[in-house]
Amino acid sequence: MRYSGFRVIKEALTGHKGWGPAWRDPEPQPAYDYVIIGGGGHGLATAYYLAKHYGKARIAVLEKGWIGGGNVGRNTTIIRSNYLLDGNEPFYEMSLQMWERLEQELNYNAMVSQRGILNLIHSDAQRDAFVRRGNAMILNGAGAEMLSVAQIRKRxxxxxxxxxxxPIKGGLAQHRGGTVRHDAVAWGYARAADSYGVDIIQxxxxTGFRIENGTCKGVETSRGFIAARKVASCVAGSSSRLMSKAGMRLPIESTVLQAFVTEGLKPVLPGVITFGAGHFYASQSDKGGLVFGGDPDKYNSYAQRGNLPVIEDVIESGMALIPALGRARLLRIWGxxxxxxxDGSPIIDRTHIDGLYFNGGWCYGGFKATPASGLCYAHLLATDTPHDTAKAYRFxxxxxxxxxxxxxxxxQPNLH
Amino acid sequence: MIINHPLLGPRDAQEFTYLGDAALIHRPDWQAEDAQDQFHDYLYLRDNPAGEHRELWFHESGDRSWLVVTRNTVTHEISKVELARDVARSEGRSR
Structure with missing residues (x-):
């Protein structure tokens, strides 16, 4: 079913009886060409691009809970491509360009809003660093503009x-950055992948991998063995846990990152802003809540909840930047x-086990990478060679x- | 989190900085044949378990001792705190 304004009007006039489920709920088949482990944004995007660009194949996405229940539903929804290094910037810029056409491609309203991101500057040294970063962005076609204090005051x-x-001395703006409705990304990719025949199995x-003579033959699951020609891990946050079942140790530690949202307010914060003197970033959701975050809790954790010292630090940074924040009431905190x-950068690579592939290590930057990560991982799975923009993301x-x-x-992870 | 320091008693975790897996105590032998592989694994690879985890904390705002804290990464519950020096010696390190 194609979604459109016409369709909404038609359904409204006929009692909304024509809406069906956006994706099927299939039983797992005994064998697939590709099994993607993890029904988050990256896993569903991988399945979608694999089905769309790389021909007819039997593809399954396995999710231990419900799709979009992990980090794609727990982030602060920011998209941007304001990176410096060669290994990163072309990849994130491709991702941003994919965000720009995502909704038309998926026929799904992901509420992509290019409201701009502004990184504030508080010292001369920081200005030098940000000018350099801005130049790197311009060289990679991402666009950047240095804003004066007067320009920032206006907005x-x-x-x-x-x-x-x-004191605020200026800022580096990327006007194409912004926010996206995060859950809709998972749902949009799920619906589009399903329409190409991908089995999304929630x-x-x-529970384990079947590995024979150095080749992965499939996965043991809570719903029985599923054979696969290629198995793709895509479970950032739980990567070490999953890959340990294949006997692998990863260059990864798991850490909790907290996020915050206030009660709904009238429109006040037009774009995304980041504090340059502490770790604090904020935007306003379409519902009106101020969404913000800061540093991760800097120790290993799988708890999905953080501790108070980081909350205090984030709120202090927020108050230093936006004194009015003190009048807003906090609605929720989550991790x-x-x-x-x-090194703070992701990994999209083959493993030493044939037929077993890995995508993870996204640190706190996975959400904005979702489309490019899916495309590059699909490319790797289909062709066994890395995508041009993801060549640096190797083990x-x-x-x-x-x-x-x-x-x-x-x-070292606790430095990033 | 409260870390029960073996010498100083219960202290707020805020006073400490975190390094990571206590396996970092055991630096590989730089003269070994496969020293390069060993150092790669030592520096970059981690077990990263969900559950009990032995890890190094540094009492930076306190007596500047290194501790080995046994902590559950799912519940954040701390079950054991030792001086890293004692752990290293008991595991065969002379200095």
Missing amino acids: YPFLNFDDARF NCEV GIMDMSM DRFRRGYMIDEKGMGA
């Missing part, structure tokens, strides 16, 4: 411009589990010394 008059310690937990890779970059340390912090 964000309520910021704490004249703070004694961290409540199906992978998501992230794969923190050693062996640590061994070879080609780390992608975007923040220049060093190769």
Whole structure:
């Protein structure tokens, strides 16, 4: 069924009896060409691009709970491509371009809103670094603009411009950045993948891999054995847990990242802003809630909830930037589990086991990467060669010394 | 989280910084044949379990001792706290 304005009017006039489920609920088949483990944004996007671009194949997405119940439903919905390094910027820029045409392609309203992202500057050194970053963005076709204080005042008059310690000196803007309705991304990809015949199998937990002579033959699941020519792990947050079942240790630690939303307010925050002096970023959802976040809790955790010191730090940073924030009441706080890779960049690669592939290590940047991650992973699965924009995301970059340390912090997760 | 320091008693986890898996105590032998592989695994690969995890915490805002904390990564419950020095010695390190 094609969604359209005409369809909404027709259904409204006929008692909404024509809407069907957006995707099927199939029983698992005994064998597939591709089994993708993880029904989150990346897994569903992978299935969609695999089915669409790489020909007819039997594809299944296995999800232990319900689709979109993990990190694609727990993030702060920001999209952007304001990266510096060669290994990253072309990939994230491709992703942003894919966001720009996503809704038309999927025929699904994902509420992609290019309201712009602004990284604030508080010192001369920071200005130099951001000018450099802006140039890297322009070289990669992403577009960037340095804004003066006067320009920022016009759009964000309520910021704490004249703070004694961290006055605002300018900002780096990417006008094409913005936000997306995160759940709709999972649902849109699920519906589109399903329309190409992908089996989306929920409540199906992978309990082990069947590996014979160094080749992965399929997966053991809570609903029985499923044979597959190629098995693709796509479970960022739980990557180490899953891959340990295949005997692999990963360059990843799991950490909890908290996010916050206030009660609904009238429109006040027109775009996405980030504080340059502490770790704080905020946007306003279409429902009106201020959505914001900051640092992860910097220790291993699978708890999906964080601790109070980080909450205090985020709120303090927020108050330093937007004093008016103190008048808003916090509605919810939640945590998501992230794969923190050693250098802060993701991995999309084959493993040393034939037929077993890996996508993970997205740190706190997985959501914006969803379309490109799906496309690149599908490319890798179908052709056994990395996609041009994801060539740097290999397992062996640590061994070879080609780390992608975007923040220049060093190769250790608790530094990023 | 409260970390029950073996010398100082219960302290707020805020006073500590976190390094990671306590296996980092055991630096590989740099003269071994396969030292490069060993160092790759030592530096970059982690068990990262869901459940009990032995990990290194540094009492940065306190007595600057290194601790080995046994903590559950699912519940954040801390079941054991030892001085890293004692752990290293008991596991055969001389210094």
